[in-house]
Amino acid sequence: MTNDPSWDEIFTSQPSSAAAQPSAEPLTRRQLREAEGRERERPEQEPVAQGGGKPPKRGRDGGGEFRGIPKRKRRLGWLWALLTLVVLAGGAAFAAWTLFEPQVREALGWQLPIDYEGSGNGEAVNIVIADGDIGSDIANTLHDAGVTMTSQAFYDLLVAEEPTFMPGTYTLQKEMSARAALTALQDPANHVVSSALIIEGTTLPTALENLAEGTGIPLADFQAASTDLASFGLPAEAPSLEGYLFPATYEFQPGQTAHDILQRLVTETFTRLDAAGVAVADRHRVLTMAGLIQKEGGPATDFPKVARVFQNRLDIGMNLQSDATVSYGTGNGSIFTEDEERADASNPYNTYANPGLPIGPISAPGDAAIQAVLNPVDGPWLFFVLVNGETGETVFSTTAAEHNAAVKVWQQWVRDNPDWDTGG
Numbered sequence: 001m002t003n004d005p006s007w008d009e010i011f012t013s014q015p016s017s018a019a020a021q022p023s024a025e026p027l028t029r030r031q032l033r034e035a036e037g038r039e040r041e042r043p044e045q046e047p048v049a050q051g052g053g054k055p056p057k058r059g060r061d062g063g064g065e066f067r068g069i070p071k072r073k074r075r076l077g078w079l080w081a082l083l084t085l086v087v088l089a090g091g092a093a094f095a096a097w098t099l100f101e102p103q104v105r106e107a108l109g110w111q112l113p114i115d116y117e118g119s120g121n122g123e124a125v126n127i128v129i130a131d132g133d134i135g136s137d138i139a140n141t142l143h144d145a146g147v148t149m150t151s152q153a154f155y156d157l158l159v160a161e162e163p164t165f166m167p168g169t170y171t172l173q174k175e176m177s178a179r180a181a182l183t184a185l186q187d188p189a190n191h192v193v194s195s196a197l198i199i200e201g202t203t204l205p206t207a208l209e210n211l212a213e214g215t216g217i218p219l220a221d222f223q224a225a226s227t228d229l230a231s232f233g234l235p236a237e238a239p240s241l242e243g244y245l246f247p248a249t250y251e252f253q254p255g256q257t258a259h260d261i262l263q264r265l266v267t268e269t270f271t272r273l274d275a276a277g278v279a280v281a282d283r284h285r286v287l288t289m290a291g292l293i294q295k296e297g298g299p300a301t302d303f304p305k306v307a308r309v310f311q312n313r314l315d316i317g318m319n320l321q322s323d324a325t326v327s328y329g330t331g332n333g334s335i336f337t338e339d340e341e342r343a344d345a346s347n348p349y350n351t352y353a354n355p356g357l358p359i360g361p362i363s364a365p366g367d368a369a370i371q372a373v374l375n376p377v378d379g380p381w382l383f384f385v386l387v388n389g390e391t392g393e394t395v396f397s398t399t400a401a402e403h404n405a406a407v408k409v410w411q412q413w414v415r416d417n418p419d420w421d422t423g424g
Helices: 007-012 014-020 031-042 077-108 136-142 151-162 178-185 204-215 217-227 256-275 280-296 299-316 324-329 367-374 400-416
Strands: 059-061 066-068 124-129 168-173 194-197 249-252 385-386 394-397
Touching: 007 014, 031 151, 124 136, 136 151, 136 324, 168 178, 194 204, 204 217, 204 249, 204 256, 217 256, 249 256, 280 299, 280 324, 280 367, 299 367, 299 385, 299 394, 385 400, 394 400
Parallel strands: none
Antiparallel strands: 059 066, 124 168, 194 249, 385 394
């Protein structure tokens, strides 16, 4: 078998018959160019296996010769280049959108909405308009609370219409249009307030009850908070909050604690004393005298004369002898006292048995009583007594004899009016 042809001879050698054939006629230049063009257009063939490897797949052409099957070379470079350009362009577009979204939207007319539609989604929310808030503050508050989509929508409406608002807490809904939010803020029904009235001359237990009733906060919370005297900034000599809760009508916002509310009333008292020119060191003395005048004085027009009576007694070392102080110390709540009560020096509020002012106020004084302490009228009086419980008429006397005569008038009026309320 040594004469058998090798694989190379089969697939690469020209047939022997072709070698024996005479050479063909010379080709013209045109024929050579055409032949060269056909050669360039012919697809490349797979390389022929050499040596003893597995022979490539073969096919037979029209002339009966075997040749390798042509395989088209894959040229994907252009695709990778295109993908690279797409990625780079996408990254550039993302960066441009991130950095210049508002400008891009404006240029393309793709503006986002800045306002909700309708009157809310039903989820209630309380917002607080503080005293001194301006339009932009309110717009930001609404947006931060989820009421409006943007602060700009509400602010634009405020600029256009220039409405006014009352400070306080308002119940609105989330996701309201700017128009709906403005309408809700102008509706008194949405103004959430709790209030309490402290009347001049009110004592501390009654004041705490009024605050609890007006705010819905348990009375026990107010009672517990009222014992933490150091936290309110009271003078060291103050035995309680008595006299330090300024009498007035108050409105309170939701979420305030009992301590918050009491502090507000104490702060109001200090504000009034400061406005009246009372030194910090003199606060307790002024309030103690004012609380006594408020409780004993009858009509406010008599306060300066009552203040003069008490000051005259203090000036000469005479006991004040106020039944109201004795009654406060015993807790009986009556304007009438017994001999044994007036003799009890263990009662620190007893101004019959103890000299000078009581240890603290016995009621909440108002501005008129404070001003009376600071500006008593001139006069020699050392006594006064109520002679008519209905009108508050009071008789001022200089001597004990004059006073005793006035006391008899008072005693007769009491006998004539047995149903008169003598409660403190």
